[in-house]
Amino acid sequence: MSADHDDQDRWGPLGALLHVVYEIDDREQMLTRFFQRLRDVLRFSSGVFLGIDAQRLELREGFAFDCAHSTLTAYLEHYAAFDPYVLRGPANFRINQSVRLSELMDDGALGRSAFIDFMQTVPYRHALAAVCGYRGRPLAAFCIHRPPGQPDFTTEDGHLISALAPHLGRSLALREWLARHSARESSGLLVFDERGQLVFRDAAAERLLEGHDVVELFELLTRKESPSMVVLADQHYGVERLAWQPASLLTRFMLPEAKPGSSALTTSEVREALGKAEKGMIVRLRRFEQRHDLCQRLRRYGLSPREVRIAEQAIVSDLTNADLAERQHISAETLKSHLREVYRKTQTRNRRELILKVLGLKMDGA
Structure with a gap:
C-alpha cells in the first residue's frame, strides 16, 4: 500500500487534506493534490x-x-x-x-x-x-x-x-x-576563539567554505575593523560580526572543561571564559548577492529610493552619466544632482570611491 493510502487510512479524508496542505513543498503540486483529495469529500x-x-x-x-x-x-x-x-x-x-x-x-x-x-x-x-x-x-x-x-x-x-x-x-x-528568509539558508555561522582557532561552524558554513582556507578567512576578518566583505578565491562573501551574549548557546565553546572530580565550573572560571569570549569572534557569512546587497547597503546611508536605484546602476554598470540619465528617464543635470546627493550622503567624492566604500573594499592610501 502506498504512503498516500496509509495517510488517508490513518487520518481520514480531512486529515489527508491537511497533510497535503502542510507537507508538500512545491506549491503547484500541493494544490493539484489538494483539489484531487477534496473530491474524496x-x-x-x-x-x-x-x-x-x-x-x-x-x-x-x-x-x-x-x-x-x-x-x-x-x-x-x-x-x-x-x-x-x-x-x-x-x-x-x-x-x-x-x-x-x-x-x-x-x-x-x-x-x-x-x-x-x-x-x-x-x-x-x-x-x-x-x-x-x-x-x-x-x-x-x-x-x-x-x-x-x-x-x-x-x-x-x-x-x-x-x-x-x-x-x-x-x-x-x-x-x-x-x-x-530563504537567503538565510545560504548563510553560515562560524565561531573563532581568541587565538583565531575555528571552534564551531554549522553545516551551511561548511558548504560555503568548502575548498577555502579558514585561516585566511580569519586573517581577512582581523585585517581591519568589521569588514563588510571578504574575498576568497575570487568569491565575494558578505560578513557580519555578531556580539557575544551571555545567553548565547555558542558560549559553551569558550568554557573550559570542568576539573576532574568537580561537578561544575566555578563562577570565576565562567567569568574568565566569558571574558576571553569577547576576544573571540562570531561571524555570519554568506555569498554576496550583488543587487540585493548593494541596495540594502545604500539604504543604510539614508538614500531615497530614486537615489538607491541610481547609485546601484552607477556601481554595477559601466554606463556613462548620459546613459544612466536616459535609463532613468531624467535629464543629465537631474542625474548629476542625484549623484551629488549620493556622494554627500555616502561621504564619497566620485563613482570610484562610492564603489570602494559600498563594496567594503580598501581605498588606496587608506
Missing part, C-alpha cells in the same frame, strides 16, 4: 486558486484545476470586474469564510450579467469560494465550481471549505515567510 467539476496582492488587494495569476489555464488570463484581464465575488468589495468579505455564488446574485441577475459569458467558458453554474488568509491578511482566493444541471453547494459544503480555508491561509503565509 466534496463533489465539484473544476476549481481555481488565485493569489492576492495584499498591498494592492489585486488578484494575481494562480492555479487552475480541471479547467484551461487560459481562462484565468481572460478572467484577470477582463471578467474579474464583473465577478459577483469581486463586486461585493473587500469591506464585505470575511477572511476564511466561504460564500456561495447564489448568496451574492440570483439566477435572473446572473443571467443578465456580463459575467455569465465567462461562466459558460469554464463552464459552471454554481460556485463556492473563500478568501484564504492569515492574521487578517488576504492571501488567496479559492473557488470550486459545479456545472449546469447539478445542485448548488450546500451549507454543509460551505462549512467544510470554511474549516479548510484557515489552513490554506497558514500554509501560504508560511511559504511566503520562507521565501523571504
Whole structure:
C-alpha cells in the first residue's frame, strides 16, 4: 500500500487534506493534490486558486484545476470586474469564510450579467469560494465550481471549505515567510576563539567554505575593523560580526572543561571564559548577492529610493552619466544632482570611491 493510502487510512479524508496542505513543498503540486483529495469529500467539476496582492488587494495569476489555464488570463484581464465575488468589495468579505455564488446574485441577475459569458467558458453554474488568509491578511482566493444541471453547494459544503480555508491561509503565509528568509539558508555561522582557532561552524558554513582556507578567512576578518566583505578565491562573501551574549548557546565553546572530580565550573572560571569570549569572534557569512546587497547597503546611508536605484546602476554598470540619465528617464543635470546627493550622503567624492566604500573594499592610501 502506498504512503498516500496509509495517510488517508490513518487520518481520514480531512486529515489527508491537511497533510497535503502542510507537507508538500512545491506549491503547484500541493494544490493539484489538494483539489484531487477534496473530491474524496466534496463533489465539484473544476476549481481555481488565485493569489492576492495584499498591498494592492489585486488578484494575481494562480492555479487552475480541471479547467484551461487560459481562462484565468481572460478572467484577470477582463471578467474579474464583473465577478459577483469581486463586486461585493473587500469591506464585505470575511477572511476564511466561504460564500456561495447564489448568496451574492440570483439566477435572473446572473443571467443578465456580463459575467455569465465567462461562466459558460469554464463552464459552471454554481460556485463556492473563500478568501484564504492569515492574521487578517488576504492571501488567496479559492473557488470550486459545479456545472449546469447539478445542485448548488450546500451549507454543509460551505462549512467544510470554511474549516479548510484557515489552513490554506497558514500554509501560504508560511511559504511566503520562507521565501523571504530563504537567503538565510545560504548563510553560515562560524565561531573563532581568541587565538583565531575555528571552534564551531554549522553545516551551511561548511558548504560555503568548502575548498577555502579558514585561516585566511580569519586573517581577512582581523585585517581591519568589521569588514563588510571578504574575498576568497575570487568569491565575494558578505560578513557580519555578531556580539557575544551571555545567553548565547555558542558560549559553551569558550568554557573550559570542568576539573576532574568537580561537578561544575566555578563562577570565576565562567567569568574568565566569558571574558576571553569577547576576544573571540562570531561571524555570519554568506555569498554576496550583488543587487540585493548593494541596495540594502545604500539604504543604510539614508538614500531615497530614486537615489538607491541610481547609485546601484552607477556601481554595477559601466554606463556613462548620459546613459544612466536616459535609463532613468531624467535629464543629465537631474542625474548629476542625484549623484551629488549620493556622494554627500555616502561621504564619497566620485563613482570610484562610492564603489570602494559600498563594496567594503580598501581605498588606496587608506
